[in-house]
Amino acid sequence: MQNKKFQKKKSKTSSPEELIEGILKGDKIALSKAITLCESSRNQDRAQANQILKACLPHSGKAIRIGISGVPGVGKSTFIESFGRYLIDKQQKKVAVLAVDPSSEKSKGSILGDKTRMEQLSRAEKAYIRPTATGGALGGVAHSSRESIILCEAAGFDVILIETVGVGQSETEVRQMCDFFLLLMLAGAGDELQGIKRGIMEMADGLVINKADGDNVDAAKRAKRSYQNALHLFPPNANQWSPQVESCSALEHKNMDGIWTMISDHQKLLEENGYWQEQRKDQDRKWFARSLRSLIEMRLFADKSNEKLYKEMEAEVVSGKLAAFEAAEKLLPSLLKSL
């Protein structure tokens, strides 16, 4: 009995109105509950999530959204802990940390120890850490992360750190929701970097060589030069920003100010030349297009037999029996029947 009572208390639901009020006051519990609604695939939760998002949207958009990527072992958690504390202590910021992990769509669980990884940051009053997002049904992890950003901003967080675990499409998706994309790297040539996927380096607005401490300081300096040379061969961004290379030691809290200066310089340039708003608008357009696409595909494939038909037709294309367009034309009428 007591156990049941406890559970009931724990899962106490709040009305959308209560959650909106809580979020706008900066209440982290209300924020967490609202994010959970956004991640849910139940229709009822979705309706509430829409209501909350609509109320929060006018209060969003003022934060800087920083995507952080890098291979496992590069020290992402330590970096976010160190950088987050710097932002709170030295820059008087409120910092929210979101993690994007497409692989969690399968397990529906958060990475073990997501909160405990960032022990000091998670205890800070001005920090909010949301364990890895689960996908829900509505367009996956990227979708709910995008909505979480809005809610965090409405709750008054002015720096949003979006961590990717570097699996699957997560970097591309995170690039599409952040203002600045930071790639953490390790000193040393080639071999250590094999875990980074192709094309990621060219997405970055800044490279940061972490673990520039102890015996590693010289190697970090060499790596910095080497990447600066490599970046020089890349074509410039349309937004006129030249990606920078910094080194740091998250462990020893070194050069966090250099990284913040780089990010602030980027923001200043883009606000001046108009690309800041341009990038946000462009992201919004793509977000909308993707949402519509996910919604259509969700409706079409809600019927499991449609998925089976799709796979059968795909096999015809792969085996060279049908050209793709004819296969699509054959498949579509069956799919549409279910709408």
Add this chain to the structure above:
Amino acid sequence: MQNKKFQKKKSKTSSPEELIEGILKGDKIALSKAITLCESSRNQDRAQANQILKACLPHSGKAIRIGISGVPGVGKSTFIESFGRYLIDKQQKKVAVLAVDPSSEKSKGSILGDKTRMEQLSRAEKAYIRPTATGGALGGVAHSSRESIILCEAAGFDVILIETVGVGQSETEVRQMCDFFLLLMLAGAGDELQGIKRGIMEMADGLVINKADGDNVDAAKRAKRSYQNALHLFPPNANQWSPQVESCSALEHKNMDGIWTMISDHQKLLEENGYWQEQRKDQDRKWFARSLRSLIEMRLFADKSNEKLYKEMEAEVVSGKLAAFEAAEKLLPSLLKSL
């Protein structure tokens, strides 16, 4: 009267059966007519195109498909002319050249002089040059190019060179339909390369520094080293192929064999480790998914008022009045009415 008669003769239509027979015999006129059908957006043409494609599919797939990209001025036409002649004269190949230019979707015309650009190649019996594809309505240029590849292969061409004009999304689309992606570059650091879009270099299976002739030979050597170093910093491809750098002079027909060796080495490796077929299957799956998506969007937006509704809803998202998902949910019922 005479004029009319002449026109009638010129535009003589052939039945799908005649075109299929012609293509399989290697008749370039039949091939051209069939490609035109694939590019058409008329339902009747589309039905004939499907019939021809279906008959040609079993005879396709044996060629090597090489994507060629590079900024304007890098000498793409001269390179293709030189490389194409090498393939015909020294490797006894039959060579088809297709060009992909998304910008032509608007003008519905081919780039002026597309054929005359490659004067010698276009006169060769064993070459077929198709001027820039126009988009038609069915999923754009990438779609009809994909179908043109099938038809060229059925007509017996065993090397397909797919040229991108380097505008918009064309490189990404061409990457998705070729076995080997070759990026032409110019000697000299940084500045000259500004026209290359970010992310393109990492797509390449091979970089070729063109115009390594005259006073430019030393600069080309330096550029080669420099790009080799840069590529070393990139993560390796999953297919185990390490992108190579070659230099050449298309003007003086120098090192065409080096380039062909590079491409052949790539094919050999990928055929051995299974990635050759894997890449083709993966491309087919994506091609099918894209075809279905285009078809759905085509049906949805065939009604112009739907496009207007879409733009209105998009504006709501960009201005921050609606979150993307709610906007999509609001829009979808209206779109579906037209189906």
